[in-house]
Amino acid sequence: MWRPLDLDTWLERRSEKFEAIKTSVMEILEAVKSRGDAALFELTEKFDKIRIDSIEVGRQERKRALENISPSLRRALEKAKLRIERFHQMQLEGQSWFKEVDRGISLGVRLTPLKRIGAYIPGGKASYPSTALMCAVPAKVAGVNEICCCTPPPGSDATLAALEIAGVDEVYRIGGVQAIAAMAFGTESIRPVQKIVGPGNVFVTAAKLLVMDRVGIDFPAGPSDIVVVADETSIPQFIAADIIAQAEHDANAMSFLISFNNELLVSVQRTILEMAQRAERRSVIQSSLKNMGVVLVRDVEEAASIIDRIAPEHLSIQTRNPEALVKLIHNAGSIFIGPYSPVACGDYASGPNHVLPTIGYAAIYSGLDVRHFCKASFIQALSREGLSLVADIVEELAKAEGLYAHADSVKIRLGR
């Protein structure tokens, strides 16, 4: 049996080195910035090993993709879209408000959508129609007018179909750093956006961090991770299945198992080994299982403190009393409660976003949500009476800061 990692080794392995690739990423950004479309054609040939004829994926090609996919896939995408849409609509409730807080003082917040956003949909050899939905649907719900999607060639019918279903009508067959550069700086074919969202590899993330003075981004991310919490009531097959599912993403995917019970720990490991041998993607799975860690804990406090230290992208709690643990933790991108809430469900179908902060960034950032596509304006409306309620505060603080005209702007209104 293989030997899973301990917590410290696991955490060390998880870090991402943006610094090391900064220079090469900056060169690509610079090339697109200075030479536009010409650079996009060249870089696509260089990195994607594909010679493309056009940068934009035309209306015809996108419509054809929707016809090419199977009716059952189309139905599944449509159903997933509705569920994602519903969850993100619920996020908007109560976000804009305006209330009288004192006689003559009304305050509020008003949410408005961004005008133009960019979504990076990974692809290339693989195909991620679900990520297309997760990026585009919340933008639509927020009311974003222009959604600009970049996805590496050759692209897939499934991804193009998902974008059609989401109602996106601007898609480009460009990937990697060059896509981020195009959306940040603009080229002849791609107009610049206000914010770039969506997952990508370490190069894409480094590129997003390097264009932050031009455009907003969602958050940095690295390889995907999961923490599963188990006790003696957990079903080893379910947990093993979730860890295998995590492991099949790519060789860098990471899993960590926290158990209150040693027998369970042993039996999950045994089950994982058995399942891995039969799995379709067993070579990827066997590589990434080397990144699996385990720990045996005494109580929920210890479990919570480990989880907060890890700040997992996905947290699956399959114990008798999940709520007791949820209450104690602060850092987790997406939380899956109970034995019948596999992470795969959230990846595709239930509604919450699967674009989440990884490698510990859940301690600082929220997963992709409708707020990423909006910004808030504060609003205030005071009457003469309301103003007189706060006039002394303004005058006193303005004086303390030496900003006398600030005080005057109140005095003149109240005839003082």
Added chain:
Amino acid sequence: MWRPLDLDTWLERRSEKFEAIKTSVMEILEAVKSRGDAALFELTEKFDKIRIDSIEVGRQERKRALENISPSLRRALEKAKLRIERFHQMQLEGQSWFKEVDRGISLGVRLTPLKRIGAYIPGGKASYPSTALMCAVPAKVAGVNEICCCTPPPGSDATLAALEIAGVDEVYRIGGVQAIAAMAFGTESIRPVQKIVGPGNVFVTAAKLLVMDRVGIDFPAGPSDIVVVADETSIPQFIAADIIAQAEHDANAMSFLISFNNELLVSVQRTILEMAQRAERRSVIQSSLKNMGVVLVRDVEEAASIIDRIAPEHLSIQTRNPEALVKLIHNAGSIFIGPYSPVACGDYASGPNHVLPTIGYAAIYSGLDVRHFCKASFIQALSREGLSLVADIVEELAKAEGLYAHADSVKIRLGR
């Protein structure tokens, strides 16, 4: 009479050149990263022209500051704190929720505070106790445990007192790029933070953008700006007073007046000139009035389109029917409605935050709010019945993405 700028000239003048200073900012960041406290002492002597003995502002010194300020200033700070606190508490309402959306499928969002944040409070020759409140109070409301504040020396009793009133107990007499570096990388005296908020000059902002791979930031910002909208019902003295107040900030402060009425435009300009001559800070005001722009508009649509293009930090609407205009606009950091809502009110007293995106960033970013100090986790809990409702979506999409173990993790639970 001086000649105000037109819109295009005004917009050109507003841009901020982070690129030009990148190299020098990176050198300072690097110095602090590699040499810690020693670099902080040296850089403070070099840039602030002050030799400091200690980096931390001790408990005694902070308590003494609170005793040193006048009782009336203390009362004003306490009142302002309560109003800021109330507004930011209102922002939290409804942000965490958990609902059954289908039989057996419960979804939600759970907001949790960041653990440790850093606030940059500008200072040096000037003193901004109000900014101290605006950064620290929302962090407290969010539930942040550790609030680390940096403010350039020599610092002022008013700022230290405001931090005491806000309940902050970690203050450092460090400013500029070196403060951002210390909070991002940590030194012997200052432990690293998860996110840095607060306004600063172009060097501070450039530094924040350059440490984004380590820590979160609120948003980039530049010189402060205001747009005032007026019509024939506006009172020229009120508008002139607001523009003079804006102009007294510093020589880079920018104002723009949009008027539906030419007479008003002329009379505001005349009033500004008169007021400027009598103003306490007339030399600063006279410099920054060179950055004032004006435009005469025909209708609310034209006004709205100009406002959206400017994306002002402060928008003051002093017309007969402000709501008609508010409905049409998308981009504004903070909106002040009616003749008795001077911006100075929002700077100090009414409650909404005065730390706002400037130089057009309001098109992308929200002003500082309680969400900047929190992150959201998504939550989902499915029963066996709930899972069976979405199982076909998961299986179909997983197959399309070639992630068979994802499908298996659902099948095994349902015994398929």
